[in-house]
Amino acid sequence: MVRPFVLRMLVPLLAVLLAAGCGLRPTGPTDGGRAPTGVASGVTLYFIGGDGELRPDFRGTGRLGTVSDAVSLLITGPGRDSGLRTGIAPVSTTRVTVTTGPDVLTVLVPLAIDEVTPQGIDQIVCTALGVHVQSGGAQDTEVRVGFTTAGRESEELRTCPLFG
Amino acid sequence: MTGGLRRAGAWAHRLRPRGLRARLLVAFVLVTVVGAAAAAWAAAGSAGTALVGGAQERLTGTVADRVGALAPELDYPPDRETLDRLRAAVGPNTLVTYEDLRSADADAPGPGLGAVRGAVRERNRIVVRRITDGGTPRLLVGMPVMLTTPDGERTPSGIEVYTVRDLSGIEGQVDVLTRSAGGASALALPLAVLLALLAARGVLRPVRDLRDTARRLADGDLGARTAPQGADELAALTSTVNEMAASLQASMAQMERMRADARRFASDVSHELRTPLSTLTAVVDVLASEAEEMEADDRESVELAVAETRRLVRLVEDLMEVSRFDAGSADLRLEEADAAEAVRDCLRARGWTDRVAVEAEGRVGLRADRRRLDVIVANLVGNALRHGAPPVRVHVAADGDEVRIEVDDGGPGLSEDVLPRVFDRFSKGDAARTRSPGSGLGLAIALENARLHGGDLTAENTGGGAQFVLRLPRTPRGEEGEW
Numbered sequence A: 001m002v003r004p005f006v007l008r009m010l011v012p013l014l015a016v017l018l019a020a021g022c023g024l025r026p027t028g029p030t031d032g033g034r035a036p037t038g039v040a041s042g043v044t045l046y047f048i049g050g051d052g053e054l055r056p057d058f059r060g061t062g063r064l065g066t067v068s069d070a071v072s073l074l075i076t077g078p079g080r081d082s083g084l085r086t087g088i089a090p091v092s093t094t095r096v097t098v099t100t101g102p103d104v105l106t107v108l109v110p111l112a113i114d115e116v117t118p119q120g121i122d123q124i125v126c127t128a129l130g131v132h133v134q135s136g137g138a139q140d141t142e143v144r145v146g147f148t149t150a151g152r153e154s155e156e157l158r159t160c161p162l163f164g
Numbered sequence B: 001m002t003g004g005l006r007r008a009g010a011w012a013h014r015l016r017p018r019g020l021r022a023r024l025l026v027a028f029v030l031v032t033v034v035g036a037a038a039a040a041w042a043a044a045g046s047a048g049t050a051l052v053g054g055a056q057e058r059l060t061g062t063v064a065d066r067v068g069a070l071a072p073e074l075d076y077p078p079d080r081e082t083l084d085r086l087r088a089a090v091g092p093n094t095l096v097t098y099e100d101l102r103s104a105d106a107d108a109p110g111p112g113l114g115a116v117r118g119a120v121r122e123r124n125r126i127v128v129r130r131i132t133d134g135g136t137p138r139l140l141v142g143m144p145v146m147l148t149t150p151d152g153e154r155t156p157s158g159i160e161v162y163t164v165r166d167l168s169g170i171e172g173q174v175d176v177l178t179r180s181a182g183g184a185s186a187l188a189l190p191l192a193v194l195l196a197l198l199a200a201r202g203v204l205r206p207v208r209d210l211r212d213t214a215r216r217l218a219d220g221d222l223g224a225r226t227a228p229q230g231a232d233e234l235a236a237l238t239s240t241v242n243e244m245a246a247s248l249q250a251s252m253a254q255m256e257r258m259r260a261d262a263r264r265f266a267s268d269v270s271h272e273l274r275t276p277l278s279t280l281t282a283v284v285d286v287l288a289s290e291a292e293e294m295e296a297d298d299r300e301s302v303e304l305a306v307a308e309t310r311r312l313v314r315l316v317e318d319l320m321e322v323s324r325f326d327a328g329s330a331d332l333r334l335e336e337a338d339a340a341e342a343v344r345d346c347l348r349a350r351g352w353t354d355r356v357a358v359e360a361e362g363r364v365g366l367r368a369d370r371r372r373l374d375v376i377v378a379n380l381v382g383n384a385l386r387h388g389a390p391p392v393r394v395h396v397a398a399d400g401d402e403v404r405i406e407v408d409d410g411g412p413g414l415s416e417d418v419l420p421r422v423f424d425r426f427s428k429g430d431a432a433r434t435r436s437p438g439s440g441l442g443l444a445i446a447l448e449n450a451r452l453h454g455g456d457l458t459a460e461n462t463g464g465g466a467q468f469v470l471r472l473p474r475t476p477r478g479e480e481g482e483w
Helices: A002-021 A067-075 A118-134 B002-015 B020-073 B080-090 B113-123 B168-218 B233-289 B296-327 B339-350 B370-387 B442-452
Strands: A030-033 A043-048 A054-059 A097-100 A104-108 A142-146 B094-098 B126-133 B136-148 B154-166 B335-338 B356-360 B365-368 B392-399 B402-408 B456-461 B466-473
Touching: A030 B020, A043 A067, A043 A118, A054 A118, A067 A097, A067 A104, A067 A118, A104 A118, A118 A142, B020 B080, B020 B126, B020 B136, B020 B154, B020 B168, B080 B094, B080 B154, B113 B126, B113 B136, B113 B154, B136 B168, B168 B233, B233 B296, B296 B442, B335 B339, B335 B370, B339 B356, B339 B365, B339 B370, B339 B392, B339 B402, B365 B370, B365 B466, B370 B392, B370 B402, B370 B442, B370 B466, B442 B456, B442 B466
Parallel strands: A104 A142, B356 B392
Antiparallel strands: A030 B126, A043 A054, A097 A104, B094 B154, B126 B136, B136 B154, B335 B365, B392 B402, B402 B466, B456 B466
16 A cells, blocks of 8 residues: 555656756746836926916927936026026026936036026926936936035935925 | 556566565665655756746846837837837847837747737736747747836837847756756765665664574574664564563473472382382282182282282382483493394293294394393383284394384284374273283383484384384494494
8 A cells, every 4th residue: 555655646746856857948928027118209397387386398309318408408498488487597508417326316407506496496306307207217216406506405305396 | 458567567576675675775765865856856946947037037127228228319209210229229139119110120039929919018017928949948028118207107108129038048057957956866875875774784683683582492592582772663572572582481491390390209209119119029929928828719819919019019110210211310331232132032031932923134233222122122022912912023124224123913903092192101002901911101111212222113003913113223323433
């Protein structure tokens, strides 16, 4: 009685082992993670509307572009006929440098702190964060806006009041 | 079919190891190797799975990173040129589609693509599928490119990327893992054999000791014991065997004591009887000498008393002789003798010469105790004359190293129930004739005397009466050197 029992136990065990030892077997479709993102038909900038609130302003550039492109475009202003205002003083240079850290997006703008209103800072934060999220970044990323004038403001971590 | 099964069964039976050592060895090796192989293969399997999983994740992540890095720079909605740009960024064996547009598909992935495309459109996540293409393992990766609003809402953009990556290198690594697992389990084999041999020795040594002890016990060495080692079942068995041997030894010793007591009692009784008996014999002899002058009735009584007294004297003498045999104090005085002459002397001394025919081929020399030879012949011939019928014949002949003395009679022979016990003490050929002149010890004493010489005495029926055959060695054992 013992031998058949042993054989009954051994045969499937060996079969499993042999199957496990063979090469890579084909599989069906399995999940491979989150899909990449980043395409867009344009970029969304944030200006101040007639009621004094932040307003998205979609520019059909044909592509999303980078965060620094978007912030540079923001600094150039809303345009004369758009009916939107900006809290950023007009400056001659629009060169913006963006550094992406793990949880923090650092945006160095060619502006002094007294050239930007608090709403202007929100414009920069929301525009930068919007492009960052659209290109696949995390929504809870915080933004540090670096001004040309050193100070406490340049160290502050900010979030956009429009996004949850 | 049945025959084949039976043949296979017989074959398996022949292959089945018989010895305990071989069985232990096979079981041990089987268990160890199967266990080691199972552990090694399971480890190799899970390591291989982790290896493959990691590699797939890495490949998929690389593709997704490249797509994600380029995506913000792509025109949307894309044209054919844009799709080709994305395809070039991802690498060879890649297909990029947007609605009805397709990138240049010279080396686009083909097999297994349908299921992946369906899953990509259904789930809007990256989908991977392992396929085998012409014996080569490949990883098929499909992913949609998503459209994300600034506040994080994702919708499919319609751009889809499909690419194929080779997994041959990973398969090679997994094969190496598997082979090393096999090697590791093979290493367990000699270790298992060694352990099995050690275990077998541990089990088999007590068994062998026990067997030796049992054999010595069977050969009569009741003092044989095995010292039990350890506290296992074999030690318990050894203790039990020891107890059995001790109990047997005690019983045998007690029995031996009882037999010795009985012998001593017989010896003591016969000695105690001798003294009064010699007085009685003297008195009876005096009475017998005066019997001639007595009345007929008195004379008959006296003659009866004389006969019974003589019988009593012989009985006591026989008893003493038997006691000497039992005590081992019977001494053998060997001297040169002629068997034929000894038989004739014996018959002559007892006045049986005209009733018994002697057949002898000249001189039959041997070394024997003449007195004991005389006792044997007298007992055999006396027995034949008393219980058998004439003619009684004694045949003396040399037979190789032996001297053979046959005593035949012409009577009815020995009955079947007497034959096996004819040499027992106080065995009576006829239960009704208890008052025969014999003591009942004659044949027993004759047999003891024959054995004392190293010979033997047997009885059988020849068909024409009983035949007693005495065989004596011409030179008793232990005498050859001196002869």
